[in-house]
Amino acid sequence: xxxxxxxxxxxxxxxxxxxxxxxxxxxxxxxxxxxxxxxxxxxxxxxxxxxxxxxxxxxxxxxxxxxxxxxxxxxxxxxxxxxxxxxxx
Numbered sequence: 001x002x003x004x005x006x007x008x009x010x011x012x013x014x015x016x017x018x019x020x021x022x023x024x025x026x027x028x029x030x031x032x033x034x035x036x037x038x039x040x041x042x043x044x045x046x047x048x049x050x051x052x053x054x055x056x057x058x059x060x061x062x063x064x065x066x067x068x069x070x071x072x073x074x075x076x077x078x079x080x081x082x083x084x085x086x087x088x089x
Contacts, residue, residue: 004028046074 004015008025019026026032048070051063 046070 002015003012004027005012006020006023006025006027007029009020009023011020011022013021013027015027017027018032049063049067051060051067055063
């Protein structure tokens with residue numbers, strides 16, 4: 001059984017629980033806050049143009065070309081950010 005010390009009351013309790021058995025405080029609040037931030041960050045995705053199945057073939061072709069341009073643009077920005085961060089130190 002994994003035990004952890006409550007940050008609020010100082011008693012040792014079962015570490016698999018979300019709340020302390022003694023005071024009811026949330027165990028490992030920093031861990032849970034970090035997990036929530038990571039979940040929010042996962043929602044941040046590159047906003048590529050959407051190609052729908054019911055689009056005309058001509059529209060799909062132009063959207064594909066535009067999407068490729070978006071991909072190249074994001075690759076260039078990522079490369080520039082990598083170079084900028086490597087020259088900082």
